[in-house]
Amino acid sequence: MKNFALAGVAAVFLGLSVSGGIAQTKLSRNEIINSLQGAQQKVDLTADELQKAAIENIEKYPGANAPQSLPLADKLASLRQFNVEITFDFDSARIRPESYETVGLIADALHTPYLQGQTFFIVGHTDAKGARDYNLELSRKRAQAVREALVTTFRVPGEYLFAVGLGEEQLRDPANPDAAVNRRVQLINLGYK
Numbered sequence: 001m002k003n004f005a006l007a008g009v010a011a012v013f014l015g016l017s018v019s020g021g022i023a024q025t026k027l028s029r030n031e032i033i034n035s036l037q038g039a040q041q042k043v044d045l046t047a048d049e050l051q052k053a054a055i056e057n058i059e060k061y062p063g064a065n066a067p068q069s070l071p072l073a074d075k076l077a078s079l080r081q082f083n084v085e086i087t088f089d090f091d092s093a094r095i096r097p098e099s100y101e102t103v104g105l106i107a108d109a110l111h112t113p114y115l116q117g118q119t120f121f122i123v124g125h126t127d128a129k130g131a132r133d134y135n136l137e138l139s140r141k142r143a144q145a146v147r148e149a150l151v152t153t154f155r156v157p158g159e160y161l162f163a164v165g166l167g168e169e170q171l172r173d174p175a176n177p178d179a180a181v182n183r184r185v186q187l188i189n190l191g192y193k
Helices: 029-036 047-060 073-077 097-110 132-153
Strands: 003-006 018-021 081-084 118-125 161-167 184-192
Touching: 029 081, 029 097, 029 184, 047 118, 047 132, 047 161, 097 132, 118 132, 132 161, 132 184
Parallel strands: 118 161
Antiparallel strands: 003 018, 081 184, 118 184
């Protein structure tokens, strides 16, 4: 069973939080659209700034687990977003074949008039197994792989998609840092360019 959830700091939608487990094949384009549409304003935050914040968090709080969430967590939590599990080969950025249907549904949603012309972060997250700097780089590569699949395979305009890796710096379940629920891809709507 593949899980997606819109809960906690990583998935707060304008004060609403919803959670649930749905098989990957039952995920619908409309669920993605409804979660992402309605960006209230353009946000002045770049992928480089977000990536830099994650690196600085590791440097400022070295060790196995970050004692603090990212300084930008509140800003991110206020944006329209959607979490989905996309599976990858172990220790790799290769998207597993069973996840291409999910990537296709994301592409279908991004091609609709409701979301066209808006800018999105594709954010990769890992669990806390392994070194934090390694997890940060792996999550960046996985976010980039999803972006590349959306652009090359599904023809989503690349100028609206920005890949960022946060590794384990924004755990969905901080009480269980090694839990699978922390491994996810997040789409965040930054509004119109």
